[in-house]
Amino acid sequence: MSPVAFHLLGTDGAARLGRLETAHGTVETPAFMPVGTAGTVKAMMPESVTATGAQIVLGNTYHLMLRPGAERVARLGGLHRFMNWPGPILTDSGGFQVMSLSKLRKLDEQGVTFQSHLDGSSHLLTPERSMEVQRQLDADITMSFDECTPFPASEDQAAQSMQLSMRWAQRSRDAFVARPGYGLFGIVQGGVYPELRRHSVEALLAIGFDGYAVGGLAVGEGQDEMFRILDATVPWLPADRPRYLMGVGKPADIVGAVLRGIDMFDCVLPTRSGRTGQAFTSRGTVNIRNARHQDDGRPLEEGCGCPACRNYSRAYLHHLAKAEEVLGLMLLTWHNLHYYQDLMRGLRGAIGEGRLARYAADFAALQDCGDLDPL
């Protein structure tokens, strides 16, 4: 078995149906990866994550290296065993979160020196250390270490940041220890500047990766701008490697990105929203805390196969949210992850049958039907 293998099974326009094979199992694409920041998809048992249809989860290098520590996870048998998730795991590089969460950062050519947001302890994250940590965690898919270009950034700033990330991408590739079924993805940067994005793709292709991620989006630029950058980036990516849009996104973002040829996604939105009483449905978002649900005996979404919809009324979910009961977080998180996986199943089915344009149009029409709560 070579590195993670990607099989392109079909296309519908720019959209792709695929299969990713890793050391810990297979992932059908387009795929949504629930985020398991600190070694747990928040408020979910791993078997429940599996029940939603998720085949791969994401772990955060920054969080896990600080607590419980990557060396400790390695001693305990790796992240799969530690968190009881036997399937594939992708870990990010830590680059994004060290900039958004840590304190007293100093970034130079070598890497980033920072203080833990947990206890103030000092740490150095470099491409080499990021590769080491992700190997200790036993990630099936390792992300190369990059700087997430701030937004907004001038073209000059974006260029300098991207070029640093490309040098770090080479060092990540050099430090990554190849193992059968394990892969390393490069990350395209370049801000909102198509030329920079194209240069970034060329630099990554010259190094060679098992997959290609588009980074630095969903950071405030808006959906139109994000789609514009995808239109200017994705066509340069090789067809025989998976494409991962990092940190995206809302359901409509995902549909639009799949239409543009993206294969993989991750986002905290379904889990985080589940903990604040926001639910995703085919007719838009619902705020279950809204008083209009308090006597509503209907499920959150008719026909949804998740436990929240099969076994409970909106009135009950409203009650749990108002009473701040843990079960409310559990059920809404489950529903939202189920909704996202239903969406991915729908997208895969539509691509396979060559009816994605119709699927996307129906999706958009229903989402706007408008009798629901604003997110």
Add this chain to the structure above:
Amino acid sequence: MSPVAFHLLGTDGAARLGRLETAHGTVETPAFMPVGTAGTVKAMMPESVTATGAQIVLGNTYHLMLRPGAERVARLGGLHRFMNWPGPILTDSGGFQVMSLSKLRKLDEQGVTFQSHLDGSSHLLTPERSMEVQRQLDADITMSFDECTPFPASEDQAAQSMQLSMRWAQRSRDAFVARPGYGLFGIVQGGVYPELRRHSVEALLAIGFDGYAVGGLAVGEGQDEMFRILDATVPWLPADRPRYLMGVGKPADIVGAVLRGIDMFDCVLPTRSGRTGQAFTSRGTVNIRNARHQDDGRPLEEGCGCPACRNYSRAYLHHLAKAEEVLGLMLLTWHNLHYYQDLMRGLRGAIGEGRLARYAADFAALQDCGDLDPL
């Protein structure tokens, strides 16, 4: 089908093996009832509660009448349907919690006027209203409305309080609407005074109930005193009715009370402790937040069949607790409820085979083995 039926299947000394039949199913006794205060056993899916072996849960009248409201629960099909618990439910009368949680209480012969701890709204709870609320909730077992005698209380105070509760017991009986499979339990009061307890039993027997609870214990009097009161009370209770010790307790309290002829228990300890990192094991209590667990690859308890012990290390549970992850609450709550149900299974098996004294001695010896964390 008459009211809840109790079948005494066997005895071992004063201890009893029994079976309680209700409108929503059967309960093997001695039984422990997980507390589902606000229409949910905190941090548990109902199917997980069932998986621990629990056959009946408790709901709190005080909480449910204030939020979401008993009329609302009735409109939505009753508490079983509302919370997706198809099995038997016992509700308390609200008497205990109105005194411990509400504000600006005024207690007189009629009942208790109080302000909600949630929104300050004014309410009146009487024996008649308590019966109505518990019927709206559709409780299989309704508790008569009583005043939980404060502790400490002089003999005169305890007598007056008990006599008020006995008058309220009669009013509860009069207001209770008998239905097949539904029952009403009376509550013995009388503080720490054996003569008062006996008078209370006599008063309740004169009225006639489907089961008898011992109330007003586990309020600070200590285990020795609690056992002394049980020794002075339980022998007067009729053999053909279930006996319920309210709000108890620690595992050792339960073993001692079963030895004295108690059939039913409820307590927030396993669920509340699970949310603060405390776990019950056969060798005593464990504080999973203790740093000694951080590299411990062993389960919380070897041989335990709960998911926390089957699938996770102490190191992982420690990590979840330190990171304040919801999954930590979920897994420890599940383990603790599983532990309590294992204890009840063990007690029932021992009574059935006439070896309860040996079982209790082995239990006590192991609990004291001493290398564990203080609760």
